[in-house]
Amino acid sequence: MPMAVMDSVFMNIESREHPTHFAKLQLFQPPEGSGPEYVSEFYRSLLTHTAVDPLMRRRPVRSMSSLGQWSWTEDDEVDLEYHVRLSALPHPGRVRELLELVSRLHGTLLDRQRPLWECHVIAGLADGRFGVFTKLHHALMDGVAGMQRLTAGLTLNADGTAQPPWAPHGPAAAKAAEEEPEGLVSSVINSTWGRLRDTTQMAGNLVSAQPALFKALTSTIRDETAALPFQAPKSMLNVKIGGARRVAAQTWPLDRVRAVAKAAKGGAQSGATVNDVAVAMCSGALRRYLLDAGELPDRSLVALLPVSMRGTSLAGNLSRSDENAVGGILCELATDEADPAVRLAKIHKSTKNAKTILAGMNSTEMGLMTLATAGGVLFSAVPGLPPAFNVIISNVPGSREPLYFNGAQLTEGYPMSVIADGQALNMTLISYAGQLSFGLVACRRSVPHMQRMLDHLDTELTALEEAFG
Template identity: 55%
Template sequence: MPLMPVTESMFLLGESREHPLHVGGLQLFELPDGAGPDYVGELHRALLDTDDIHPLLRRRPRDPVGSLGQWMWTDDDRLDLEYHVRLSALPTPGRVRELLELVSRLHGSLLDRHRPLWEAHLVEGLRDNRFALYTKVHHALLDGVSALRLLQRSLTTDPTVRDTRPPWAAREDEPRGPRSRTGVGAVLRDIAGLGPALAKYANEVFRAQTATLPFAAPRSILNVPITGARRFAAQGWPLARVRAVGDAAGATVNDVMLAMCAGALRRYLLELDALPEKPLVAAVPMSLRTGDDSAGGNALGMILCTLATDRPDPADRLAAITESTRSDKDVYRGMSQLQVTALSAIPFAPLALGLLPGAVRLTPPGFNLMISNVPGPTEPLYWNGARMLGVYPVSIPYEGQALNITVTSYNGSLEFGLTGCRRTVPHLQRLLTHLDTELADLERAI
């Protein structure tokens, strides 16, 4: 296979035991009518009968995994599906709390580089007639958008369809060979345009200061060395409530989501007597994909956005966030995907430096945390007759970035997934309560 793009190899090069670099997802399902007590076990056995695996999920780093394996892919022709697809059961009483504890443990373990870099865990024993599926895949293979699209291929809007084809199965209508690459001429034009693009970036960000400055984020308790153990919390809120706030304030759903996070973080840090005087800054990834692309890889840009956590009024915070996101997006207007990706690397520099011993304590944070929003399905979906009740993203805290908030939408709900370093971010569950309070405060303030 060809050399990995740098956007893929960097996730293998930057990984260590303290810094797992895989993304995940938790899907919650309701058992279909008439399902017997062994429904999940039977589903697991049926999934193991799948022998035609999506080409992307047959990839593993080429041997030796410690050197060339970080630069080249190879196909695994001895894929052991029983290793990758596992069945787990929750302890009594089978609450969501026990499910989140299980996901927290599973998300903290590294993927085996001698095998294709993904796992799927069916989880039974969840009360109220439910079961769950937790999947994780290395960020070198998929970003959040392509991972969600891969999941959707196995779901249907028809509850009567009984199809156990899993997300990792190949489809007949998919190309088997490598997709065509961007033409050399187009790449050369993009590279030639990097100079003007960098000049525009510098003018907007540093001279005119119409966008959020890189490395202007304050130090906080979130910007410290982290461990590999994880804690995960998740909850959803009605999208209609979030949209109504945005309509009243002239803001987008994404702006209101960021304002919810900003207010929740302000309350959380005040409780810990750890709120910086300067406002926190969030890195907000932007998907650069077009069309229905589930080919894998990574196609991301990033803006920096103030969270205005120095402002006590929710309406003022939302106004500041809305202005910040508009200004930051304007910086990249008219640029190509390659140019946006290259310039987005500037505020990521501290993450690379953070791999050096002691660097996190010496270098200023490029931002305080990452907050992502991945659009999801708008209709209720089913898998083998089981209705999907919710889908919650499980993402990556980086060195010096102890908390990650990723959000997706599903069937009229905005689903929040909070992933934190288990040792560094105490009482992570409290942030869910603060998110709920902040949405109510925004409704009253707007």
């Protein structure tokens, strides 16, 4: 099966220093009355789920049969004991030890000779909980689809029967599992035709989209709150990175964030959303962190805010659910502004204007515009070029209700995303059961003292509450 163009990008840019998988750390509370062997039994129960979704059996290949381009093949026998692993934390089993382990796991590449995913069950937390850290390659699916897959098999009640993320999901997966694979000749013909068709459509779309893209560009230039690619200031975050990672994670009550958004709607921040407030928390935390380091630029930092394009493709057709379908908008973070209320107002206006520009485009124009914006990460570390943007801040929706895995309650979930040369920090958020959880990933060498970033996020939320109290 030919790999989609956007998916193959994540294969081509990957290296030892630049793994292109994303992950999620989930914390579970064992059922009441569970014994000391519960986590080991939980792990062994996972290995009994030997049916694997066709998507999770995919392995990347590049050969003459795919004309030198990346394609997918399916492993007939997935070695679950390789993909699903049991680890234990050293004493005293604090969250600190957990995040140190997760940092190491997140910095290692997935094996390209196998399906591109791993699931690590982690025992030994002092509070009795256990962790599940799951890695998924970005070539396999985008972050929104991945976060959905990691909770799709869970249940809304403790008595339900749950399925792990590699289990077949839905009738479409079952049907695909029953289909016979294409023959070699058929596969090559279909792959070649698909690529020629996509290239032809893209060329036509580039021509037809030019007027709309020119209009969007001129609108952006006229708008003082809008951000343009490669206009961000240089900062300590926009440097070449190493292969080691440092992660940090913390949760805040979603009601606190909602209350700020509601209170802010009466002034210049009229219409401010929960996402705007979350971005403002990140903006304020970055300002404080860079001030502490003596590295705050005079001009505002610029963030790339990924947006879901699920349901469209660059060709304007419906996208397969297994393809990456994500674009992005640029947002002025107003880090040059000390007042948190004024900063929130500027963030709200910047995101609103960027979304308005995207809303006026059809799927093809939107795809090309977001590809041009998000694609700037490929050039972020080119000498002499200013950063396309300074940081990626992503907000992923999650379940509003508590979820369970065969009686074990999911208490917290933290997304962990990708960083790259020129983009040494990623801030990803996810909502779940009345909580807003922040998962921060950074280059271990370039962005020290990540705990301070969490402290600054908390301080900034308090500052926003006081500004609108």
